[in-house]
Amino acid sequence: MNDKKLSNLFWIFTFLIIILLSAFVYFIIQGKSQQGKAVEIYVNGELIDTVSLEKDRTFFINNEFGKNEIRIKNQKISIISASCENKVCISQGEVHTSTAPLVCVPNKLVIQVINDETDVDLTV
Numbered sequence: 001m002n003d004k005k006l007s008n009l010f011w012i013f014t015f016l017i018i019i020l021l022s023a024f025v026y027f028i029i030q031g032k033s034q035q036g037k038a039v040e041i042y043v044n045g046e047l048i049d050t051v052s053l054e055k056d057r058t059f060f061i062n063n064e065f066g067k068n069e070i071r072i073k074n075q076k077i078s079i080i081s082a083s084c085e086n087k088v089c090i091s092q093g094e095v096h097t098s099t100a101p102l103v104c105v106p107n108k109l110v111i112q113v114i115n116d117e118t119d120v121d122l123t124v
């Protein structure tokens with residue numbers, strides 16, 4: 001093997017390592033961003049906010065269709081008071097997976113959990 005071939009091999013090798021490293025970093029960043037569970041809040045079919053479930057809090061969603069008080073606790077979200085008449089949304093209780101969204105039909109409110117892929121790890 002002559003020097004030129006060795007040098008070519010060296011550069012191909014370096015190039016491959018750089019590609020592998022960037023792919024590695026890319027996947028780590030992606031994995032981290034997916035760890036945080038959050039909810040998407042829709043009113044009348046429009047995404048109005050994305051809220052993290054990592055931090056406990058209580059807040060209101062107040063608009064022309066009605067008012068809902070939302071509570072986040074222990075990475076679970078629930079509607080604890082509502083201006084609607086049937087209160088079905090309150091009876092849905094606490095939600096922490098993307099399987100079924102929290103819905104208040106009269107107030108046109110939908111709360112959908114996202115990024116819950118890590119759920120299996122957390123519950124085992």
Ligand SMILES: [Zn+2]
Nearest residue numbers: 082084089104
């Ligand atoms: Zn309701």
